[in-house]
Amino acid sequence: MIFTTKAEYGVRLLVELGRQPNDTPVSLKAIAESEGLPLAYLERIVALLKRAELVESTRGAHGGYRLARDPASVTMDQVVVALEGSVSPMSCFVDDSDDGRVLCSHVEDGEACATKFLWLRVQGGVIEALRRTTLAELVAFSLKQDEAQTPAPLGSALPLHSAA
């Protein structure tokens, strides 16, 4: 497995927040129920997102979380770095910079192992895939998805071909 459930749940949480039309805060309890995720665990995950300033919170009754930034400006590499700490394809890659790009530790100077060459490519592929996916894109995907299931959510016309 590449990513843990922290990334999985964290992304789902962000998508859920992004689906909210207004920016009134949503409680974790509501998200936990709608997504079927354990509340206590979500609490720890959302703390990572908050530390990365991807979400904002308001405490107390009627409190909850909302997105701190425009979903279109939030790329998934930022999200994954916030949740998982880094994007390292191999344990010999050790945290260094702030963008999830890390260096191979058992390569000191100009020396380089051939495998480092490979893992760097893989890392690049992952980061590029993450970077070109925005939260807005995932939110749009999610909205289109249940629009296809529930034809007329509120004020939509033409609920045709909804057979089966």
Add this chain to the structure above:
Amino acid sequence: MIFTTKAEYGVRLLVELGRQPNDTPVSLKAIAESEGLPLAYLERIVALLKRAELVESTRGAHGGYRLARDPASVTMDQVVVALEGSVSPMSCFVDDSDDGRVLCSHVEDGEACATKFLWLRVQGGVIEALRRTTLAELVAFSLKQDEAQTPAPLGSALPLHSAA
């Protein structure tokens, strides 16, 4: 961590075999010593490579392993699939086909979670990076590497600008 040491050691082992000029078999013991890896563990790893028909073995004294195929035709996605079983970015991805490309299990029909969309992209990025890297490329990289360190290995000319 994306890949485990199985992938790391397995690739290093293959590179080591690829560096061998003739195709006389190399013993695991020799590789374990030159790479500083535990022999018993390497045995289990090379078994995976053999099962995938990436290496061949001869038993007994003066036996060992050699590459079963032209290094230029061996792409890293094949290697990683042989070693790790599959390339799944997320635990909800479940083994299916034979090329390391797997499907998300909690998406049954046409339904798709937004995160699946993301993990598929990541998986694609990884597989593409692996697929465009051949064993021959890594071997060449490795050979060039210690050529740079030890200027004149055998019959090489012009060991110039080797200062510092």
Add this chain to the structure above:
DNA sequence: CTTAATCCTACCAATTAGGTCGGAAAACTT
């Protein structure tokens, strides 16, 4: 002042990672 929420820290069980051990079987050497 009660309730609903975020926050925070410690604990915990199951799985996996990474590796060891002991020995069997095969092929070569003497």
Add this chain to the structure above:
DNA sequence: AAGTTTTCCGACCTAATTGGTAGGATTAAG
């Protein structure tokens, strides 16, 4: 034939990580 070198195979083992729970403190709304 005996011994040595190797592959082969399966059980075992330890430490770390994952994925979670528990319990409470804090903050704000009604």
